[in-house]
Amino acid sequence: MTASVETRRVSALRRMRRGHAPGEGRVGSIIVLVLVTVLVMVPFAWVVSLSFTPQSEAFGSVSLFPANPTLENYASAFFDADLARALLNSAVVGLVTVATNCILAVLAGYAFAMLPFPGNKALFYTLISTAAIPISVTLIPLFLMARGIPLVGGNDILGQGGSGLLDTLAGVILPYIVMPMNIFLARQFFTSAPLELGEAARMDGAGELRIFFSVYLPLAKPLIAVVAIFSFTGVWDDFLWPLVVTSSQEVQTVQLALARFLGSGNVQYGPLMAGTVIATVPVLIVFLFNQRSFISGLSDGGVKG
Amino acid sequence: MTSTTIAPVAASSAPAGATPPPPPRRRRRWSRSAIFGLVFVLPAALYIVVFQLVPVIYGLVLSFTTYSPLSRSGPEFTGVDNYAELLGDADFGNALLVTGRYVLQVLPITVVLALGLALLVNRPFKGVGLFRSALYVPHIVSLTAVSMVWLWMYSQTGLFNEVLGFFGAPAQSWLLDSDSALNAVSAMRIWKALGSNMVLLLAGLQSIPRDLYEAARVDGAGRWATFRYVTLPGLRPMLVYVVAMDIIYLAQGFAEIYVLTQGGPLASTTTVNYLIYTEAFQYNQMGSASAMAFVLFALIIGFSVLAVRGVMGRQK
Numbered sequence: 001m002t003a004s005v006e007t008r009r010v011s012a013l014r015r016m017r018r019g020h021a022p023g024e025g026r027v028g029s030i031i032v033l034v035l036v037t038v039l040v041m042v043p044f045a046w047v048v049s050l051s052f053t054p055q056s057e058a059f060g061s062v063s064l065f066p067a068n069p070t071l072e073n074y075a076s077a078f079f080d081a082d083l084a085r086a087l088l089n090s091a092v093v094g095l096v097t098v099a100t101n102c103i104l105a106v107l108a109g110y111a112f113a114m115l116p117f118p119g120n121k122a123l124f125y126t127l128i129s130t131a132a133i134p135i136s137v138t139l140i141p142l143f144l145m146a147r148g149i150p151l152v153g154g155n156d157i158l159g160q161g162g163s164g165l166l167d168t169l170a171g172v173i174l175p176y177i178v179m180p181m182n183i184f185l186a187r188q189f190f191t192s193a194p195l196e197l198g199e200a201a202r203m204d205g206a207g208e209l210r211i212f213f214s215v216y217l218p219l220a221k222p223l224i225a226v227v228a229i230f231s232f233t234g235v236w237d238d239f240l241w242p243l244v245v246t247s248s249q250e251v252q253t254v255q256l257a258l259a260r261f262l263g264s265g266n267v268q269y270g271p272l273m274a275g276t277v278i279a280t281v282p283v284l285i286v287f288l289f290n291q292r293s294f295i296s297g298l299s300d301g302g303v304k305g
Numbered sequence: 306m307t308s309t310t311i312a313p314v315a316a317s318s319a320p321a322g323a324t325p326p327p328p329p330r331r332r333r334r335w336s337r338s339a340i341f342g343l344v345f346v347l348p349a350a351l352y353i354v355v356f357q358l359v360p361v362i363y364g365l366v367l368s369f370t371t372y373s374p375l376s377r378s379g380p381e382f383t384g385v386d387n388y389a390e391l392l393g394d395a396d397f398g399n400a401l402l403v404t405g406r407y408v409l410q411v412l413p414i415t416v417v418l419a420l421g422l423a424l425l426v427n428r429p430f431k432g433v434g435l436f437r438s439a440l441y442v443p444h445i446v447s448l449t450a451v452s453m454v455w456l457w458m459y460s461q462t463g464l465f466n467e468v469l470g471f472f473g474a475p476a477q478s479w480l481l482d483s484d485s486a487l488n489a490v491s492a493m494r495i496w497k498a499l500g501s502n503m504v505l506l507l508a509g510l511q512s513i514p515r516d517l518y519e520a521a522r523v524d525g526a527g528r529w530a531t532f533r534y535v536t537l538p539g540l541r542p543m544l545v546y547v548v549a550m551d552i553i554y555l556a557q558g559f560a561e562i563y564v565l566t567q568g569g570p571l572a573s574t575t576t577v578n579y580l581i582y583t584e585a586f587q588y589n590q591m592g593s594a595s596a597m598a599f600v601l602f603a604l605i606i607g608f609s610v611l612a613v614r615g616v617m618g619r620q621k
Contacts, residue, residue: 029425036422037439040496043454044442046464050457108349115342127350130357134557134605136578136598140367140585141360144374175356178349208341237447239560240578244586255449259564262456269457276450287445 051273073274082249083275086257091282092169093253094232097176101231102224104178109186110212110220114198124187131180135240138175143244146171171245172253176235182227189223190216229290233283254279368595375589387596397597399572400580401604407487407576408555408608411494416547418495419502424536426503427510437507441500448497452564455493456480459565483573486566490574493561498554502547509543510536545616549609556605577601 053066147164154162165171242253261272370380458464459479466476479489559578568575585594
């Protein structure tokens with residue numbers, strides 16, 4: 001009785017609120033949002049514009065719409081800077097990372113959430129805490145470890161003598177194979193998955209592998225999407241590790257190839273901006289197609305952390 | 306819960322066998338899933354131990370040695386010499402100041418602006434998703450790429466100088482002047498961090514129960530009072546997260562420095578991370594670079610804890 005009175009009062013309040021809202025400052029806040037959004041987007045508008053501006057017009061004129069739009073910058077970005085090679089390298093590194101994280105990190109997160117074993121919590125928190133280790137701390141040791149991996153790149157069994165994984169794509173991939181953040185996301189996801197499904201399958205005699213692959217994995221599509229996006233963008237965008245571990249152009253990633261445009265004193269902004277657009281498009285496409293899960297995945301991961 | 310109801314059915318559907326009593330059976334199942342749990346976790350756990358935890362210990366050991374990767378001999382133990390030297394190292398002191406200033410001038414501005422934007426996009430209206438996504442775009446685009454864009458905007462013939470010229474003001478050499486270079490980098494970073502902070506704070510805002518706002522309204526609380534006593538306390542966990550993450554990321558600034566200024570002019574933008582990079586990979590001083598990394602690590606932890614305390618404590 002009292003409960004129903006209470007809910008009626010609340011819903012009445014809600015109605016009042018709804019009626020109240022549009023009048024107060026909505027127009028003002030939209031104006032502010034439009035202004036801020038325009039300011040935030042301005043740099044991108046000019047990147048695109050500059051990428052279509054011919055070299056001869058690039059200096060002195062800063063109009064948003066080039067008088068004689070051209071594709072020459074894209075052509076020279078691809079051919080002069082070996083950007084295509086770098087794109088391929090980044091794609092390989094990204095895809096391998098996505099695959100290993102979707103398998104290993106998701107499997108681990110699932111086990112942490114669904115398969116209690118002694119030391120589960122302690123191990124989980126130990127692994128997750130590594131996400132807080134600054135890159136600068138692991139950078140030098142990882143470099144030396146990559147160099148000292150036994151039996152590759154001319155190394156002997158003790159990891160001496162050669163260059164190990166330095167200047168190879170495997171070396172670039174090395175730090176990303178399992179990202180702690182993905183284990184965290186996976187555990188959070190499976191913690192809220194229904195236990196009953198697995199129990200029922202267990203009663204029917206299904207093994208743990210089967211329960212994982214045919215009961216829970218199909219449920220985990222949103223999780224897989226978020227893990228894949230995080231892994232891919234993280235690797236695609238990284239700069240410092242590829243800079244340290246590679247030295248030749250054949251194994252450069254996209255971000256390094258971009259930075260190489262800066263190399264010789266006089267920066268050619270046209271091709272540079274074309275390259276920037278090319279390097280940005282894949283991530284932007286991934287984002288636009290997955291906006292919802294991307295933003296909510298990010299915020300959920302944060303909220304419950 | 307369901308296991309207890311299903312278990313007898315499962316047992317009765319398997320009449321053959323020695324009819325073992327249920328409790329040990331369940332125990333056996335539990336331990337089997339525990340074994341699988343360990344097997345599932347093992348590859349990822351081993352990997353993280355080897356390539357995340359071992360490097361930390363390795364780095365700590367290196368920080369007590371002198372080591373150049375070019376030398377034939379291995380690391381040479383020198384005790385706390387590296388740390389002692391850092392105490393009087395002017396370059397390192399400068400890098401600490403630059404990093405501190407960078408964090409201190411970017412962090413408050415981004416967080417406050419992002420909170421304002423989060424409040425604006427928290428209300429449901431048509432097209433709100435568009436604003437949320439558009440403001441998030443700088444976060445999506447890599448730091449290297451946006452640094453390239455800002456490099457052009459700051460250049461002699463770039464957007465900023467064109468705008469100044471339009472108003473008849475003289476062109477500035479934003480990144481080439483040691484007084485303005487760090488501010489210029491900071492402006493870029495504020496622009497870049499705005500969207501991700503906004504999205505996180507938005508999620509925080511949405512996790513605050515509606516009833517609290519209605520209760521505040523019933524109690525006659527005004528806008529400011531509602532913000533002060535409902536929104537801010539409810540946002541505290543997310544605010545803590547945002548501030549801590551910002552400190553961790555900002556204190557490790559590298560790509561933007563590498564692209565925009567290469568640490569110059571006159572080391573005015575040489576952050577600790579940039580100094581570590583040059584020390585280790587250009588001068589091959591991996592021991593002292595490791596010591597720098599651990600000092601930075603300690604400072605990041607220390608300041609994150611302080612900031613978290615600050616955000617938590619103020620509302621008590």
